[in-house]
Amino acid sequence: MGEMPSDGHPGLERLERRLGPRTRGRPAAIALGAVLGLAGVGLGLVLHIVTSGASYAQLVGAVALAMVLGGVSAAVAATVVGWGVGAFLLENPDWQPVFVDRDEFLRWSTSLLAAVVVVGVGLTMRRGHERAAVAAVEAERSRRRLEAIQELTASLSAAVRPADVAEALAGGVVEALGASRGSFGLIDGADLVVVESGDGTGRAPAASVRMPLGARTPLAAAARQGHVVWVERRAELVRAFPDSPTRDAASVLAVPVRRAADVIGAMAFAFREPGAVTLERRAVATLAAELGGQALERARLYELERFEAERTGRLQSLTAALAESLVPADVAAIVREQGIGTAGADAVAIHLVSESGEALELEGASGVDATGLEPLARLPLERNGAVATAFSRGRASFHPTLGTLAPDDPLNASAEAEGLRSVALFPLGVSRRVHGVLLLGWRTAQALEPVDRAFAGTFASQCGQALDRAIRYESERTIAETLQQSVLPQALPEVEGVTFAARYLPGESGVDVGGDWYDAFTLTDGRIALVVGDVVGKGVEAAATMGQLRNSLRAFASEHEDPAEVVRLLSGMVEAHLDAPFATLVYLVLDLHDRRCRYVVAGHPPPLVVDPSGSARYLDDGRTLPLGVDGDVPLEAAEATLETGSTIVLYTDGLVERRDAPLDVGLELVRETAGSVAGGPETLVDHVLRGVFDGTERYDDVAILAARLEPVGADVLDLRLPADRDGLRQMRSRLGVWLTQLGAGPEVRNDVLVAAWEACANAVEHAQGPAIATFGLHADRDGQMLRLRVADTGRWRSPGPGVAERGLGLPLMRGLMDRVDIVHAAGGTVVVLERRLDGAESTGRSRPARVFADIPRGTTQS
Amino acid sequence: MTTDMSNISTTPEQPPVEAIRHSPAVAVLLIHGQADLHSAPELREQLHRVIDDGAFHVVVDLTDATFVDSMTLGVLLGGVKRLRPQGGQLRVVVTQPGLRRIFEVTLLDRVFMLFPTRAEALDRL
Numbered sequence: 010m011g012e013m014p015s016d017g018h019p020g021l022e023r024l025e026r027r028l029g030p031r032t033r034g035r036p037a038a039i040a041l042g043a044v045l046g047l048a049g050v051g052l053g054l055v056l057h058i059v060t061s062g063a064s065y066a067q068l069v070g071a072v073a074l075a076m077v078l079g080g081v082s083a084a085v086a087a088t089v090v091g092w093g094v095g096a097f098l099l100e101n102p103d104w105q106p107v108f109v110d111r112d113e114f115l116r117w118s119t120s121l122l123a124a125v126v127v128v129g130v131g132l133t134m135r136r137g138h139e140r141a142a143v144a145a146v147e148a149e150r151s152r153r154r155l156e157a158i159q160e161l162t163a164s165l166s167a168a169v170r171p172a173d174v175a176e177a178l179a180g181g182v183v184e185a186l187g188a189s190r191g192s193f194g195l196i197d198g199a200d201l202v203v204v205e206s207g208d209g210t211g212r213a214p215a216a217s218v219r220m221p222l223g224a225r226t227p228l229a230a231a232a233r234q235g236h237v238v239w240v241e242r243r244a245e246l247v248r249a250f251p252d253s254p255t256r257d258a259a260s261v262l263a264v265p266v267r268r269a270a271d272v273i274g275a276m277a278f279a280f281r282e283p284g285a286v287t288l289e290r291r292a293v294a295t296l297a298a299e300l301g302g303q304a305l306e307r308a309r310l311y312e313l314e315r316f317e318a319e320r321t322g323r324l325q326s327l328t329a330a331l332a333e334s335l336v337p338a339d340v341a342a343i344v345r346e347q348g349i350g351t352a353g354a355d356a357v358a359i360h361l362v363s364e365s366g367e368a369l370e371l372e373g374a375s376g377v378d379a380t381g382l383e384p385l386a387r388l389p390l391e392r393n394g395a396v397a398t399a400f401s402r403g404r405a406s407f408h409p410t411l412g413t414l415a416p417d418d419p420l421n422a423s424a425e426a427e428g429l430r431s432v433a434l435f436p437l438g439v440s441r442r443v444h445g446v447l448l449l450g451w452r453t454a455q456a457l458e459p460v461d462r463a464f465a466g467t468f469a470s471q472c473g474q475a476l477d478r479a480i481r482y483e484s485e486r487t488i489a490e491t492l493q494q495s496v497l498p499q500a501l502p503e504v505e506g507v508t509f510a511a512r513y514l515p516g517e518s519g520v521d522v523g524g525d526w527y528d529a530f531t532l533t534d535g536r537i538a539l540v541v542g543d544v545v546g547k548g549v550e551a552a553a554t555m556g557q558l559r560n561s562l563r564a565f566a567s568e569h570e571d572p573a574e575v576v577r578l579l580s581g582m583v584e585a586h587l588d589a590p591f592a593t594l595v596y597l598v599l600d601l602h603d604r605r606c607r608y609v610v611a612g613h614p615p616p617l618v619v620d621p622s623g624s625a626r627y628l629d630d631g632r633t634l635p636l637g638v639d640g641d642v643p644l645e646a647a648e649a650t651l652e653t654g655s656t657i658v659l660y661t662d663g664l665v666e667r668r669d670a671p672l673d674v675g676l677e678l679v680r681e682t683a684g685s686v687a688g689g690p691e692t693l694v695d696h697v698l699r700g701v702f703d704g705t706e707r708y709d710d711v712a713i714l715a716a717r718l719e720p721v722g723a724d725v726l727d728l729r730l731p732a733d734r735d736g737l738r739q740m741r742s743r744l745g746v747w748l749t750q751l752g753a754g755p756e757v758r759n760d761v762l763v764a765a766w767e768a769c770a771n772a773v774e775h776a777q778g779p780a781i782a783t784f785g786l787h788a789d790r791d792g793q794m795l796r797l798r799v800a801d802t803g804r805w806r807s808p809g810p811g812v813a814e815r816g817l818g819l820p821l822m823r824g825l826m827d828r829v830d831i832v833h834a835a836g837g838t839v840v841v842l843e844r845r846l847d848g849a850e851s852t853g854r855s856r857p858a859r860v861f862a863d864i865p866r867g868t869t870q871s
Numbered sequence: 872m873t874t875d876m877s878n879i880s881t882t883p884e885q886p887p888v889e890a891i892r893h894s895p896a897v898a899v900l901l902i903h904g905q906a907d908l909h910s911a912p913e914l915r916e917q918l919h920r921v922i923d924d925g926a927f928h929v930v931v932d933l934t935d936a937t938f939v940d941s942m943t944l945g946v947l948l949g950g951v952k953r954l955r956p957q958g959g960q961l962r963v964v965v966t967q968p969g970l971r972r973i974f975e976v977t978l979l980d981r982v983f984m985l986f987p988t989r990a991e992a993l994d995r996l
Contacts (some may be wrong), residue, residue, distance in 0.1 A: 734909050756972070763938075767941055770942070817977060818941040821941045
């Protein structure tokens with residue numbers, strides 16, 4: 010071992026002295042080892058940071074620990090090795106064999122072994138800590154990914170409509186991926202309907218735009234090809250996808266969205282930094298696309314279900330509405346209202362076959378302009394066309410585009426005018442009876458899928474059935490109504506000393522015309538005959554029977570004085586010649602000279618007599634079996650003498666029969682009601698009908714006839730007459746008789762008659778509504794003052810410019826009367842006329858009549 | 872133009888309005904029975920027809936009329952309006968005081984020329 014010269018460092022020299030000459034090389038060896046160790050630590054740290062890929066901050070804790078342990082162990086190992094190498098180099102400069110003795114060998118091998126062990130332990134510990142650190146980072150990332158996926162799943166499951174899904178996907182995935190923006194596209198025909206997410210800051214997404222499926226964008230490519238597409242650099246994006254916006258995209262990732270096996274769209278995400286499409290991001294995007302596809306499917310099923318529920322609801326409300334429609338016009342109105350929206354239809358039109366059967370006529374339409382449908386207003390069946398064909402073949406036809414129509418089809422022009430792109434036509438009716446055609450139109454082209462066709466078909470079939478029902482019902486009802494109208498007297502007789510009132514009310518259910526009728530006429534000997542009858546049965550047959558009964562009764566009554574004989578003959582005729590099982594009636598003959606009446610009640614409710622005092626009683630005698638029933642019941646007319654001022658009331662069972670109470674109750678109600686009224690027969694009849702039916706539904710039809718024996722020289726005239734020409738003339742003649750009775754002079758009589766005519770004529774002109782429209786005139790005298798009230802159910806026609814021809818009525822009345830008041834009330838218009846009886850000429854003449862304002866001034870007679 | 876009588880009727884019974892061509896320039900309309908809102912359309916039609924056929928003056932004879940209402944008056948007013956611009960006259964024959972009063976209270980006696988007989992009405996036409 011050679012002498013090692015001291016390099017003069019005091020610390021080393023002190024160490025050398027303490028360790029002795031055999032350890033002279035050790036301090037240098039230790040220093041060398043420490044340097045090597047620190048270098049190893051630094052290298053490890055750099056390598057660690059570079060390779061970990063994790064963010065520095067997150068790794069600091071774990072790396073610091075690994076670094077310290079690794080560094081320490083490396084330092085120790087390097088120290089030991091350095092010590093050995095240093096010792097060897099220093100103590101054996103001559104490169105003598107190392108292991109000259111056993112001690113030396115042991116020392117070397119031991120130190121080497123120790124170094125290896127320490128390095129091994131250190132490295133192992135460092136790796137362990139490194140691995141733990143990477144696992145922690147990985148766990149953190151997967152937690153975040155999971156959170157994003159969870160959030161997405163939650164927002165997807167809250168999305169019920171496809172549009173919600175698109176929004177949730179476009180926004181949610183952008184956030185999960187940390188992308189700068191995203192877009193979601195759904196395939197629609199040859200296009201993609203694209204929703205942009207914005208930047209994931211929760212701002213409302215821009216309105217959807219359409220992008221051709223063939224566009225050169227990653228989004229379209231993914232949708233087209235059905236696999237993941239990504240681009241790592243802006244240059245590559247510009248080259249491969251020139252249609253793609255590149256404003257903030259350095260890398261782009263696009264994934265297809267599938268429903269079951271079909272690609273239905275795609276999602277694309279842009280990243281500001283290049284190379285951002287990591288394996289992890291691809292996995293997240295793919296998973297999101299899968300979730301999105303499922304959500305879309307769910308949304309589709311939900312929409313389907315909603316449509317289904319809506320359809321069921323539609324059909325239910327349709328059925329309910331149709332059940333109440335009795336005439337074709339009602340059915341057409343319902344079809345028009347409810348057709349809109351059926352299978353999404355924007356337009357509805359209904360054609361019905363014309364009465365001649367030669368053409369289809371437009372009955373109604375909605376969702377369209379009348380002008381646009383002008384070409385379809387009348388479609389002769391001999392000319393072909395889709396609408397006429399649907400009718401004549403009785404088959405529905407669907408036109409997803411109008412190109413399938415013949416060029417000269419009038420439907421072309423209408424569809425073009427209305428902007429309809431698709432049309433469906435359905436025959437309306439039942440198997441062999443087709444009455445019209447239902448047209449549904451769409452302003453956007455429709456594929457008209459089978460489910461829509463089926464639904465629209467069901468709609469049309471319901472409407473067709475209702476229409477068929479209404480048409481058949483209408484024809485029957487029209488006949489029956491006509492017959493009944495012909496049976497009921499157009500006017501009641503005008504007889505001095507009797508005033509009449511009669512009403513016929515059809516059953517409120519309106520399903521059938523009933524068999525109730527009434528008649529009143531003067532016999533040749535001056536007596537007055539009153540009849541109210543009821544034929545069992547409804548509709549045309551009952552109405553026809555009524556007609557025969559009425560005519561026969563009039564014939565028999567003219568020949569036989571005894572009411573019993575008349576009824577006997579009638580009964581025989583019913584039995585022999587009429588199909589009706591039986592009919593009931595009251596026949597009453599009134600002699601005005603002695604106010605005696607004779608009557609027969611054939612299976613009918615009894616007549617009611619209301620005394621002038623107001624006490625009312627039923628005439629319970631004269632009863633026999635209904636007409637047409639053969640029996641041995643003696644048939645004899647009963648007699649009753651009435652007071653002046655009494656009213657006889659004949660009626661049918663509909664007035665007294667009630668579903669909720671026995672007959673007695675109904676009879677008593679009518680008796681009480683009739684007894685509690687003061688006034689003429691018109692008032693009485695109205696009062697009874699109101700009292701009996703107010704607030705309750707009338708099931709059956711009702712006929713009621715009242716006749717009052719008026720005191721001679723009555724100061725009151727109470728008329729209710731049919732609102733027609735005959736009614737007006739009757740009014741004039743009866744008012745004339747009454748005025749004469751009052752002793753009115755010819756001028757007053759003339760004036761009142763003309764003024765009353767004008768008031769009543771106006772009332773007649775306004776008469777509308779129910780089949781039997783009437784007007785009323787009430788006249789009374791108070792001292793020398795005559796007062797007339799005329800009531801209609803409409804509005805007084807006020808004279809306006811250009812209606813001079815009609816406008817003269819009011820000036821005329823004002824000229825003739827002392828006072829004219831026109832009162833407009835809720836129920837109609839009442840005209841009140843006043844005129845003094847004592848002949849003083851009306852002052853109305855001084856009033857200038859403004860109707861002449863527009864007469865050209867010319868030669869006037871001087 | 873013929874001068875013979877042209878009789879246009881709408882019902883098999885007595886026609887409500889009868890048109891008589893008195894001279895090329897004068898037509899007579901004879902009204903029977905009730906002249907009211909129901910017969911007014913017929914009267915209007917006949918009045919227009921005789922004017923269109925060249926009648927310069929029209930005489931409406933109400934001698935046989937039992938009743939005249941405001942609608943009839945309106946139609947007659949319409950006739951005056953058509954005749955006046957060309958200087959034609961509408962003369963009315965009213966015999967019954969009751970009917971005459973109708974014209975008086977509406978001041979129409981100042982618009983129409985009223986005569987008690989047809990002969991007087993046709994005089995100097």
